Amino acid sequence: GAVVSQHPSRVICKSGTSVKIECRSLDFQATTMFWYRQFPKQSLMLMATSNEGSKATYEQGVEKDKFLINHASLTLSTLTVTSAHPEDSSFYICSARGAGGWPGELFFGEGSRLTVL
Amino acid sequence: AQKVTQAQTEISVVEKEDVTLDCVYETRDTTYYLFWYKQPPSGELVFLIRRNSFDEQNEISGRYSWNFQKSTSSFNFTITASQVVDSAVYFCALSEAGYGGSQGNLIFGKGTKLSVKP
Numbered sequence: 001g002a003v004v005s006q007h008p009s010r011v012i013c014k015s016g017t018s019v020k021i022e023c024r025s026l027d028f029q030a031t032t033m034f035w036y037r038q039f040p041k042q043s044l045m046l047m048a049t050s051n052e053g054s055k056a057t058y059e060q061g062v063e064k065d066k067f068l069i070n071h072a073s074l075t076l077s078t079l080t081v082t083s084a085h086p087e088d089s090s091f092y093i094c095s096a097r098g099a100g101g102w103p104g105e106l107f108f109g110e111g112s113r114l115t116v117l
Numbered sequence: 118a119q120k121v122t123q124a125q126t127e128i129s130v131v132e133k134e135d136v137t138l139d140c141v142y143e144t145r146d147t148t149y150y151l152f153w154y155k156q157p158p159s160g161e162l163v164f165l166i167r168r169n170s171f172d173e174q175n176e177i178s179g180r181y182s183w184n185f186q187k188s189t190s191s192f193n194f195t196i197t198a199s200q201v202v203d204s205a206v207y208f209c210a211l212s213e214a215g216y217g218g219s220q221g222n223l224i225f226g227k228g229t230k231l232s233v234k235p
Contacts, residue, residue: 034223043226043228044223045225046224093160095223108162108164110160113160
């Protein structure tokens, strides 16, 4: 099946620094990528949707200046958490859909656990 | 509005017991897709099953079975003869049929944490 790789799997950073998380589709072209956030013992909440070559669409309540999403190629999307603070500590998961994929046919990355000290 | 409800927050069973995880969904779409995912402690999501709204046939895969009933908007998941390795959080999810914007993304329930004790 299709593979989506997310990196890094774990990152610990100091408050105020920026962290970049990469999401790569390894064997297909991801026309759409979704970024989710999961707090401990909670569900996955959609943060934003990005289509290759265009600006990301953010869900209500998600700060676009804080969570910068770039989808510059059909195989790579990045999420940058700018000026991270402890409340940004969470599990971030990306998912990707290829052209022609049926709705909901998403392939998930392994997730990235961010801890901000 | 679309919504997925998993009323059971946590379930604890003893190995070899059967367990059913409930999922109720809301959507105004006539075409939609339903999913179950398993999330072990490591965090990655493991795809278990997808069902489209026109296929109400129940499905069995080994010890897993799914009961889809449109009349009650439910898509329940049963594990037969549970094992310790089944311990995980299980998410039910719903997807719209469209492709525009965030359509096609998954709307997740809050998850049910299953603990299977030896």
